[in-house]
Amino acid sequence: MESVRDNLEFSLEAWPEAGIECDFALPPNVLSEALKLDPEEGETPRLLTSMRGHLSLALAGNKLRVRGFFAVKLELVCHRCLAPFTGRLDDKFDDTVQIAGTGDEDEDALSGLVPLRGQVFDLTPLMAEFFWLAWPYKALCRPDCAGLCPDCGANLNEGPCFCEGSGPTRH
Numbered sequence: 344m345e346s347v348r349d350n351l352e353f354s355l356e357a358w359p360e361a362g363i364e365c366d367f368a369l370p371p372n373v374l375s376e377a378l379k380l381d382p383e384e385g386e387t388p389r390l391l392t393s394m395r396g397h398l399s400l401a402l403a404g405n406k407l408r409v410r411g412f413f414a415v416k417l418e419l420v421c422h423r424c425l426a427p428f429t430g431r432l433d434d435k436f437d438d439t440v441q442i443a444g445t446g447d448e449d450e451d452a453l454s455g456l457v458p459l460r461g462q463v464f465d466l467t468p469l470m471a472e473f474f475w476l477a478w479p480y481k482a483l484c485r486p487d488c489a490g491l492c493p494d495c496g497a498n499l500n501e502g503p504c505f506c507e508g509s510g511p512t513r514h
């Protein structure tokens with residue numbers, strides 16, 4: 344039976360020739376920290392579940408190819424009506440990074456450097472990057488969200504506001 348990792352720290356020591364395949368579930372507090380969010384301060388997105396996914400790692404020299412997918416449930420804020428709603432963020436990723444401190448770093452060819460502590464490197468910050476790459480610029484609570492009345496600020500998903508009918512038609 345495969346175990347699910349709750350951290351993304353890997354050691355170069357005894358690295359398997361065939362690479363590493365694993366499932367993971369990063370707890371919300373760990374991911375929040377990597378995302379540099381402070382849930383205590385009410386910073387969004389609020390993560391409602393662990394970030395679950397699969398990782399496939401292949402090492403060639405100091406270049407590490409990182410492939411897989413993730414999914415996480417979170418509380419989003421609708422771009423139109425500003426109401427919080429529960430959404431799901433998921434994505435596939437395929438990136439090649441370089442393990443830093445292993446010699447001949449090749450600055451141009453690769454998108455990132457992963458620091459090495461002893462023989463251990465942590466892919467949590469990279470997962471945070473993948474998270475932000477998948478982040479919806481304009482999340483909507485539903486595709487036909489009616490938004491807020493520009494005059495009185497009422498949430499028009501809950502019905503027409505009192506501005507309607509009085510004065511020029513706005514809605």
Ligand SMILES: [Zn+2]
Nearest residue numbers: 421424484488
């Ligand atoms: Zn909305």
Ligand SMILES: [Zn+2]
Nearest residue numbers: 492495504506
């Ligand atoms: Zn109104």
